[in-house]
Every structure is written in structure tokens, then in C-alpha cells.
Amino acid sequence: MRRILIGVAAASILAGALPAVAQDEIIVTGMRRLNPDSDGNRPIELAVVTPAPVQMLRRTADFAVQQVVVVSDTVDEEEAHKEVQAMTRKAIALPAGSGVQLASGEIVVEPLNAGNYKDLRIEEINEDEIDGEAVKFLVKVPLAPGIDAKAALAKIDKFIKAVPVVGRAEIKAYSELTLSVVDPEQYRGAIIDLVAKDSGGTSGRFGAGYGVEVTGLDKPVQWKRASLTEVQLFLPSNSTVRPRN
Numbered sequence: 001m002r003r004i005l006i007g008v009a010a011a012s013i014l015a016g017a018l019p020a021v022a023q024d025e026i027i028v029t030g031m032r033r034l035n036p037d038s039d040g041n042r043p044i045e046l047a048v049v050t051p052a053p054v055q056m057l058r059r060t061a062d063f064a065v066q067q068v069v070v071v072s073d074t075v076d077e078e079e080a081h082k083e084v085q086a087m088t089r090k091a092i093a094l095p096a097g098s099g100v101q102l103a104s105g106e107i108v109v110e111p112l113n114a115g116n117y118k119d120l121r122i123e124e125i126n127e128d129e130i131d132g133e134a135v136k137f138l139v140k141v142p143l144a145p146g147i148d149a150k151a152a153l154a155k156i157d158k159f160i161k162a163v164p165v166v167g168r169a170e171i172k173a174y175s176e177l178t179l180s181v182v183d184p185e186q187y188r189g190a191i192i193d194l195v196a197k198d199s200g201g202t203s204g205r206f207g208a209g210y211g212v213e214v215t216g217l218d219k220p221v222q223w224k225r226a227s228l229t230e231v232q233l234f235l236p237s238n239s240t241v242r243p244r245n
Contacts, residue, residue, distance in 0.1 A: 025182045028223050028231050031067045031175035050224070051239075055195045056232040057187050061179035063101075063140040064152035064229065068160060071125060072169035073132035080133035081122050083169040088117050088135060091163045091171060098162065099155045103138040112137050129172075136174060149177055149228035179231055184221040187233050192217060199239050206241055213240045 050056070070087050074080040092114055095102055102112040104120055112120075120135040139159060141152040156173065163171050199212040216237035226232045 025062070025180050026184050026223060027065060028061060028179040028181060028225050031178065034173060034176055051195065051234055051237050052198060053232075054198045055191070055237065056234040057191050057194060058226055058230055058232050059187075060143055060229055061231045062143060062182045063180040064143055064147075064149060064156075065103075065138055065140045065178050065180050066153070066156050066173055067136055067175035068139055068156075068171055069125065069130060069134050069136050069174040070169055070171045071130050071132045071134035072167060074168045077133060079167070080169075083167040084122060084133055084135055085118060087163060087166040087169040087171060088120065088137070089114065090166065091159075092117055094159060094162055098159050099141060100159045101140045101142075103140060105138075130174075132168075140180065143179075143229055152229075153177060177228075179225060179229065181223060181231055181233070184223055184233050188221055188235070191221065191233060191235050195235065195237055195239075202239065203241060209244055210241055211244045213242050214238070215240075 070084050070091070072080040072083040072087075074083055092102060092112060104110060104112040104116070110116065120137060122133055122135050125132065125134045139156050141147065141155050143152065147155075160171050160173065195214060195217065199214055203210050203212040214237055217235055219236050221233055222236055223231050223233050
């Protein structure tokens with residue numbers, strides 16, 4: 001079963017520092033709350049060593065991802081839990097043919113299905129229009145040719161509206177749209193080729209007596225968002241021009 005590894009928004013060094021297992025899917029930016037009402041909802045900014053843009057591999061992400069919440073404000077807590085789980089189960093029954101996929105988790109997550117949805121943590125949320133017992137999970141849309149951010153959001157919105165209501169439970173979008181990439185380590189060779197090409201051109205400008213020493217190529221592949229649907233994959237490398245002798 002393919003796992004999904006989630007990084008932290010604007011601090012992808014945290015995710016990039018983790019060894020990526022083949023077929024892991026990496027969330028490029030963390031889940032930022034829709035319409036945040038304070039700076040406390042913003043991702044923490046951390047410094048990350050990034051090489052020159054010419055040493056980064058830019059490509060379309062594999063998935064557009066949005067976090068949703070199923071919440072019930074039924075007074076009886078046990079009944080609210082039942083409604084939340086029942087509506088989540090109905091959401092799971094919908095994806096076939098809807099163009100979306102469901103997943104769960106925060107760091108390493110798995111596809112959400114009928115066998116594990118009851119493992120979702122039920123928590124109390126009191127935030128503006130979201131008030132009650134709730135669970136959160138991810139809705140993903142493959143970024144196939146012709147599917148841009150607008151189309152992905154439209155698919156997710158259509159899915160949300162299609163989930164049958166259970167009691168006082170309802171489902172809502174909870175985060176802004178983010179992106180994911182499957183197995184970023186598979187691009188290591190292509191990234192090293194970009195580094196080598198750039199480093200070779202740099203050393204050539206200094207003459208035959210100079211070369212470039214590159215460090216950091218043994219580090220895990222890291223990532224950051226480049227546009228609404230694109231990511232940049234890179235190695236935290238450093239290049240130093242030195243005399244060959």
C-alpha cells in the first residue's frame with residue numbers, strides 16, 4: 001500500500017530531510033487553514049538551503065490536495081461521533097467515478113477506506129462556522145493533462161456537495177489547496193544532471209585550471225511549491241570553485 005508523506009508548509013526542509021521511501025507521496029506544502037483569522041494559522045517559516053533555479057527540476061505535481069472536515073454539532077457527543085463516522089463512510093463510498101481520491105494522516109498517511117476510517121481521530125473544533133465534533137481527511141485530484149488548480153477545486157467542491165448528509169453532520173473544505181509528488185527520490189538523477197551541467201559551465205568560465213567541488217548531493221531530495229500546480233525538486237547542494245591542484 002502506497003504511503004503518503006506530508007511536509008510542512010513553507011518549511012519543506014522538514015519533509016525533505018526525511019528519507020523518502022520508494023513510492024511515498026510527498027505533500028509539498030502543509031495544510032493552511034482556509035480564510036485564517038490570525039497570523040497564528042500561517043505556516044512557520046524555516047530557512048532552507050536552495051541551489052540556483054537552474055539546478056532545480058520544475059514539474060507539474062502529481063496531485064492537488066485539499067483537507068476537508070466532517071463536523072456535527074449534535075449536543076449528545078456519542079451521537080455526534082456516530083453521525084461524523086457515518087457521513088465519512090458515505091464519503092468513502094463516493095470516489096469511484098468522482099475523479100477524487102481520499103487519504104488520511106498528517107506525516108505518513110494512507111488511503112482512506114472502509115477498513116480504516118474509524119481510526120480517524122474525532123476532535124472538538126470551535127472555529128467560526130465549524131463548531132462540534134469533527135474528523136479531518138484529505139481529498140486528492142490527479143493533475144492529469146487538462147486539470148489545473150481551478151478544475152481540481154471544482155472536482156473537490158462537486159464531491160463535497162455529493163456526500164449525503166447524516167443527521168446534523170456536514171462536510172466542508174478546511175484548508176487551501178496544496179500539492180503532492182509521488183516518490184521524489186526518483187528524480188535524483190535528473191537533478192544531479194542539472195547540477196553537473198550548471199557546475200560545468202561555471203568552472204569553464206574560470207579556465208582549465210579550476211574545477212567545482214559540489215557537496216550535498218547525498219542528501220534527500222527536497223521540494224517546494226513553484227506555482228498553483230508545479231513544484232521544484234532539488235538537492236541542498238553547495239558548489240565551490242577551486243584550483244584543480
